[in-house]
Amino acid sequence: MLQGKTAWITGASSGIGEATARRLAKEGVNLVLTARREEKLVALAAELEAKYGVAVALEVADVSDRPVMEVVGEKIAERGGVDILINNAGTMPISPILSGRVDEWEQMIDVNIKGVLYAINAVYSGMAERKSGHIVNISSIAARQTYQSAGVYAGTKHAVRAISDTLRKEAIRFGVRVTDIQPGAVATELPDSINHPKIRDAVKANMYAEGSEILQPDDIANAIYYALTQPAYIDVSELHIRPVIQED
Ligand SMILES: NC(=O)C1=CN([C@@H]2O[C@H](COP(=O)(O)OP(=O)(O)OC[C@H]3O[C@@H](n4cnc5c(N)ncnc54)[C@H](OP(=O)(O)O)[C@@H]3O)[C@@H](O)[C@H]2O)C=CC1
Numbered sequence: 118m119l120q121g122k123t124a125w126i127t128g129a130s131s132g133i134g135e136a137t138a139r140r141l142a143k144e145g146v147n148l149v150l151t152a153r154r155e156e157k158l159v160a161l162a163a164e165l166e167a168k169y170g171v172a173v174a175l176e177v178a179d180v181s182d183r184p185v186m187e188v189v190g191e192k193i194a195e196r197g198g199v200d201i202l203i204n205n206a207g208t209m210p211i212s213p214i215l216s217g218r219v220d221e222w223e224q225m226i227d228v229n230i231k232g233v234l235y236a237i238n239a240v241y242s243g244m245a246e247r248k249s250g251h252i253v254n255i256s257s258i259a260a261r262q263t264y265q266s267a268g269v270y271a272g273t274k275h276a277v278r279a280i281s282d283t284l285r286k287e288a289i290r291f292g293v294r295v296t297d298i299q300p301g302a303v304a305t306e307l308p309d310s311i312n313h314p315k316i317r318d319a320v321k322a323n324m325y326a327e328g329s330e331i332l333q334p335d336d337i338a339n340a341i342y343y344a345l346t347q348p349a350y351i352d353v354s355e356l357h358i359r360p361v362i363q364e365d
């Protein structure tokens with residue numbers, strides 16, 4: 118069903134993005150992979166090309182860099198566009214608002230909101246012209262609720278959910294589908310982006326508490342695959358997936 122299509126995955130150097138690259142390559146999807154850590158992308162591309170015979174292009178980029186993302190968009194358009202965007206790159210340097218880590222607030226807004234918009238902007242007009250495409254935005258359980266220290270992070274994810282739902286409505290007439298994926302705790306490098314030592318330790322202790330079983334990146338890759346492979350008349354608008362043990 119997806120064989121021969123092309124997907125652009127941002128944040129493909131680890132976690133959910135990397136797992137999704139593997140999942141889609143296995144289905145014969147050609148890939149454009151983006152992240153800042155070039156060496157990780159190079160190794161992943163080599164592995165997927167050798168294992169699955171798919172074509173993998175790399176666009177090493179900081180998604181919050183607007184001019185760079187515009188150039189990536191032009192390059193993608195020159196190659197004929199992509200069928201799928203997995204808008205996944207994100208960061209989570211959470212802290213109490215009173216700690217006033219303004220640089221980190223700006224970083225989350227720049228990467229998690231502006232980066233998502235820049236990627237949409239890079240591919241949406243092409244999809245609309247071709248009257249076909251699927252944009253999958255990775256927001257979070259924090260798009261629906263919040264918790265202490267996560268004010269700005271949850272704010273960015275609420276924004277992604279709002280952008281996704283607006284885009285879904287606007288894109289109907291262009292035959293473009295939009296899905297917002299809202300994971301709970303997934304075992305990835307994301308907590309390493311927390312610079313506040315006490316909060317980082319608390320988040321990790323909570324995620325990896327003895328006996329607790331949280332989600333794996335493959336679980337989210339499978340959810341993305343499900344959304345992408347529904348019949349053309351179905352839009353999986355939102356998928357909210359959490360570990361059984363996660364109350365909030
Ligand atoms: N793990 C979890 O519990 C949950 C995660 N999410 C969301 O899932 C998404 C993926 O995160 P996850 O896989 O968990 O975490 P990881 O930290 O493993 O992956 C984050 C990815 O985003 C990339 N990235 C971060 N900042 C930038 C940037 N400025 N420009 C380009 N790429 C960037 C990283 O690559 P590089 O550093 O090489 O640039 C990396 O590939 C995020 O949006 C996150 O908010 C949502 C809910 C739960």
Ligand SMILES: O=CCS(=O)(=O)O
Pocket residue numbers: 256257258259300301302303
């Ligand atoms: O986006 C993150 C979700 S959680 O780890 O706070 O549940």
